Amino acid sequence: MTVIYIRLMLESLESDCILYYEGYFNNLKEELALKLDVSEDDIDMTMAYFTKCGLIQIDEDKNAELPQAKAMVMSETNWASYKREQRKKGKLEEVQPSLTFSNSCPTEIEIEKELEKELEEEIEKKFPTAEISNYYQTRIGIIDGQQYQILTDYLTLDGMELEVIKTAIDKAADNSKRSFSYINSILKNWRQNGIKTMVQVEDEQRQFQQKKQGQSDDVIQDPFIY
Secondary structure, eight states, X not given: OHHHHHHHHHHXXXXXXXXXXXXXXXXXXXXXXXXXXXOHHHHHHHHHHHHHTTSSEEOTTSOEEOHHHHHHHHHHHHHHHXXXXXXXXXXXXXXXXXXXXXXXXXXXXXXXXXXXXHHHHHHHHHOHHHHHHHHHHHHXXXXXXXXXXXXXXXXXXXXXXXHHHHHHHHHHHHTTOOOHHHHHHHHHHHHHTTOOSHHHHHHHHHHHHHXXXXXXXXXXXXXXXX
């Protein structure tokens, strides 16, 4: 979802950070799915989540405004204004000709790259549940609504750290067990054992390695193998 949200942000930059419903299809989601070449279900889930978070606002004409994109564009405009004021006051330092470009207003590509980086950091910080979906799809594959809800419950209801959930996803991918049930079994086991932090996860693995020394592999079960 994070990747699609970022693409929506970038798409909105051409129209004052608003995604206009043009009426070619039944709704805006269908139009955006075609523009971004993604499934309508992915667009629907992304817009539903970020609308709930207040990062997408739908108006009475069915257009979608992205206030965070507008805020970042304003920040970039302020940066450019600051540079112009520096030039007027003669306070810009002399630089080598080869470095002149770096002190000029960023190009559209530079702005988009910086925007994408800032968005990813901001979303992961403020909305870790969105990062779960993005990380799962990157390492495992498509995630449906029910699976997404179960994983976010470990975060919001059980109090697990985001990195703990991502570690379970990593273990499934690294062991070629790319299935939701495998990941869920790891997290269930950790929840039953009161494991919620990365410190506890690492401690469990360390204890397993200590107990395993001098014993056969079938005596003690690896906490990451289910």
